[in-house]
Amino acid sequence: xxxxxxxxxxxxxxxxxxxxxxxxxxxxxxxxxxxxxxxxxxxxxxxxxxxxxxxxxxxxxxxxxxxxxxxxxxxxxxxxxxxxxxxxxxxxxxxxxxxxxxxxxxxxxxxxxxxxxxxxxxxxxxxxxxxxxxxxxxxxxxxxxxxxxxxxxxxxxxxxxxxxxxxxxxxxxxxxxxxxxxxxxxxxxxxxxxxxxxxxxxxxxxxxxxxxxxxxxxxxxxxxxxxxxxxxxxxxxxxxxxxxxxxxxxxxxxxxxxxxxxxxxxxxxxxxxxxxxxxxxxxxxx
Amino acid sequence: xxxxxxxxxxxxxxxxxxxxxxxxxxxxxxxxxxxxxxxxxxxxxxxxxxxxxxxxxxxxxxxxxxxxxxxxxxxxxxxxxxxxxxxxxxxxxxxxxxxxxxxxxxxxxxxxxxxxxxxxxxxxxxxxxxxxxxxxxxxxxxxxxxxxxxxxxxxxxxxxxxxxxxxxxxxxxxxxxxxxxxxxxxxxxxxxxxxxxxxxxxxxxxxxxxxxxxxxxxxxxxxxxxxxxxxxx
Numbered sequence: 001x002x003x004x005x006x007x008x009x010x011x012x013x014x015x016x017x018x019x020x021x022x023x024x025x026x027x028x029x030x031x032x033x034x035x036x037x038x039x040x041x042x043x044x045x046x047x048x049x050x051x052x053x054x055x056x057x058x059x060x061x062x063x064x065x066x067x068x069x070x071x072x073x074x075x076x077x078x079x080x081x082x083x084x085x086x087x088x089x090x091x092x093x094x095x096x097x098x099x100x101x102x103x104x105x106x107x108x109x110x111x112x113x114x115x116x117x118x119x120x121x122x123x124x125x126x127x128x129x130x131x132x133x134x135x136x137x138x139x140x141x142x143x144x145x146x147x148x149x150x151x152x153x154x155x156x157x158x159x160x161x162x163x164x165x166x167x168x169x170x171x172x173x174x175x176x177x178x179x180x181x182x183x184x185x186x187x188x189x190x191x192x193x194x195x196x197x198x199x200x201x202x203x204x205x206x207x208x209x210x211x212x213x214x215x216x217x218x219x220x221x222x223x224x225x226x227x228x229x230x231x232x233x234x235x236x237x238x239x240x241x242x243x244x245x246x247x248x249x250x251x252x253x254x255x256x257x258x259x260x261x262x263x264x265x266x267x268x269x270x271x272x273x274x275x276x277x278x279x280x281x282x283x284x285x286x
Numbered sequence: 287x288x289x290x291x292x293x294x295x296x297x298x299x300x301x302x303x304x305x306x307x308x309x310x311x312x313x314x315x316x317x318x319x320x321x322x323x324x325x326x327x328x329x330x331x332x333x334x335x336x337x338x339x340x341x342x343x344x345x346x347x348x349x350x351x352x353x354x355x356x357x358x359x360x361x362x363x364x365x366x367x368x369x370x371x372x373x374x375x376x377x378x379x380x381x382x383x384x385x386x387x388x389x390x391x392x393x394x395x396x397x398x399x400x401x402x403x404x405x406x407x408x409x410x411x412x413x414x415x416x417x418x419x420x421x422x423x424x425x426x427x428x429x430x431x432x433x434x435x436x437x438x439x440x441x442x443x444x445x446x447x448x449x450x451x452x453x454x455x456x457x458x459x460x461x462x463x464x465x466x467x468x469x470x471x472x473x474x475x476x477x478x479x480x481x482x483x484x485x486x487x488x489x490x491x492x493x494x495x496x497x498x499x500x501x502x503x504x505x506x507x508x509x510x511x512x513x514x515x516x517x518x519x
Contacts, residue, residue: 166379166387173378180336180368181435182359182391235378 001134003256010252012141012210014245015148016203021225021232021240022152023199026159029235030172030192033082034092034226037099039218040106041070041197045204046213047114050121059123059209066205067198074197077102078190103219111215120212140210147206151199152241159237168192172235224248224267231274233281243274243282287350289314289475290335290366290443295344295354297334304330305499308344312443314473317466319490321483323519327499328479329371332445335477336368337361349442362392365442369449374432377421381412384420384431385438392439399441399472405434408464426457433461437468443475450482458482462489483519487511 020042027035048069049062081102085095120126125140159165171178171188178185204218225240228247232239247270254266274282290312298304304327312318320328333339335346337358346354353361362368376384389402406413409430415423420431429449436444444465450458466489469476480486487493487507495503495510495518503515 163387163390166383167390169379169383170376170387173376174373176373177370177376177435179338179358180362180370181388181438182362183387184359184391 003253004133005135006252006255007249008135008137009141010249011245012137012144013207013252014248015145016207017221017225017228017248018241018244019148019151019203020200020221021228021244022155022237023196024222024225025229025232025235025237025240026155026168026199027192027196028229030168031078031082031189032092033099034096035099035193035196036096036219036222037077037102037106038196038200039222040103041073042200042204042221043110043213043215043218044073044106045070045201046208047110047119049205049208050114050119050213053121053123059121059125063202063205067201070201070204071194071198074193074195075190077197078193082189082193083186107215107218114213114215116215118212118214121209123209125209138210140206144203144206144210147202151202152237155195155199156237164191220264224264227267227271231271231278231281233278233284236281236283239281239283247271288312288347289316289349290477291345291347292331292335293345293347295331295334295346296342297330297339298342299330299339303342303499305334308334308499308501310494310501312475312477314442314475315470316491317469317476317478317489318492318494319478319480319486320494320496321480321486321519322496324481326496326518328496329447330499331496332368332447332477332479335445336366338368365440367436367441367444369432369436369444369446371447371449372451374435375420375428377419379420380417381420381423381431382416384435385412385416388435388438394439398439400434400437400439402438405438408468409434425452426454426461429453429457429461433465441474443477444469445477445479447479448481449478450480450485455485458485459488462486465489 024035024038027033027038045066048066052062052065053059081098082095085098126138128139129136159169167183167188170183171185175185224247225244228244229240232243247267250270251263251266254263288311292308292310295308296303296306308331320331322328330339334341337356341354345352348364348366351364353364353366385402385405393401411427412431412434415427420428449461462485465476468474478486478490490507493505493507493510494501495515497518502518503510503513
């Protein structure tokens with residue numbers, strides 16, 4: 001039964017991580033920016049939801065309002081940080097450092113404005129549980145799986161079948177031609193940042209409901225997410241989402257045979273194994 | 287009246303001045319071939335006219351409208367189109383998606399010179415292959431798609447940067463003939479930059495040869511053949 005419980009826990013965490021990973025992938029494949037500050041948006045979302053809950057709002061209000069606020073934050077990051085750097089022809093390394101700097105600022109600001117210690121939600125998501133064939137799941141975990149899979153499906157559909165989705169993929173495929181054919185790449189980048197920031201806010205809140213909030217955990221989450229993005233094949237939303245789940249499930253199962261502090265090591269072991277077998281990633285385009 | 291007028295344009299990269307004083311005029315329904323060896327300044331001229339590179343001096347006028355201070359997108363909306371060298375398609379999208387996304391941004395409906403149906407009429411093979419990933423098509427088919435993307439909507443002046451590179455001679459001949467027909471039929475101007483001098487001479491009404499950023503010859507193809515211009519290549 002422990003095996004089954006670990007498997008299900010891995011699946012839940014993996015779904016949340018999957019949303020972090022595929023939203024990061026969306027930004028990276030379109031803008032070519034290694035947007036590590038994405039982890040800051042993820043973390044901020046949880047704290048904003050916590051404050052709204054403290055102010056007496058039902059959690060559902062946070063789940064709706066916070067992604068909108070984070071979308072705006074994403075646009076601000078693009079317009080005030082990444083766009084000016086691009087106009088000054090900054091190299092990828094410079095942009096990465098800028099993004100890291102922003103992440104540090106967001107995390108420290110959160111520690112100052114809220115608390116450097118763990119914060120828990122008072123809501124009942126965590127204590128209401130159901131039991132299924134010997135596995136216990138709380139409501140936050142169930143919501144995480146349902147909402148994450150829905151977001152993945154909706155994003156995949158949107159990128160394939162909507163005008164905005166096709167435009168995003170066109171800009172990702174050939175930004176130079178996008179400029180020449182009036183697809184407005186810079187506007188599209190801001191749109192992608194808004195979308196990805198709104199998406200990453202959701203697991204930021206749902207994981208917070210379940211496990212509470214800490215200012216600095218987002219970094220490890222994003223690191224694991226980027227492993228999934230690369231192992232899944234850069235540019236593939238499906239690869240990022242599925243590999244996130246596989247990695248997290250394996251990480252959880254490793255608890256059966258070795259202590260928990262090895263789990264990050266296990267992640268990278270899986271990563272190396274993936275890279276040796278499929279160096280371009282599992283779902284890379286031919 | 288001239289369709290496109292370039293007057294005393296200077297442009298370059300960083301400290302390097304490539305063009306110092308370029309003056310050119312293109313009439314409606316005319317194919318003008320801009321020739322010269324590598325580094326003569328042809329591509330720089332196209333990039334400057336398209337707005338990818340700022341003009342440091344001089345004016346660019348399209349059908350009476352000064353455009354040298356406009357963005358790439360604004361010039362494109364006025365009908366100034368560039369078919370870039372080797373990168374004219376969205377390789378990861380299907381053929382239909384390529385056309386959809388560009389048509390959505392550039393077609394307005396009834397008043398357009400080229401809508402989706404017109405493009406399929408010009409290149410039936412694109413309709414047959416509409417579901418195929420654009421980057422997996424042959425070079426000739428990719429160039430047909432690139433040309434389609436460049437003309438969707440209402441082009442008035444089409445600039446083509448080395449469109450023959452990597453293509454079989456018969457494909458080049460077919461595409462050039464088609465461009466020539468469209469140019470005459472719709473009173474478009476075509477500014478053609480080419481290394482393939484023989485193919486360019488066949489469809490050009492006028493030839494301009496550049497060397498070190500300056501125009502060293504301008505005239506009809508037969509005049510170019512008569513004059514001793516070959517040492518510029």
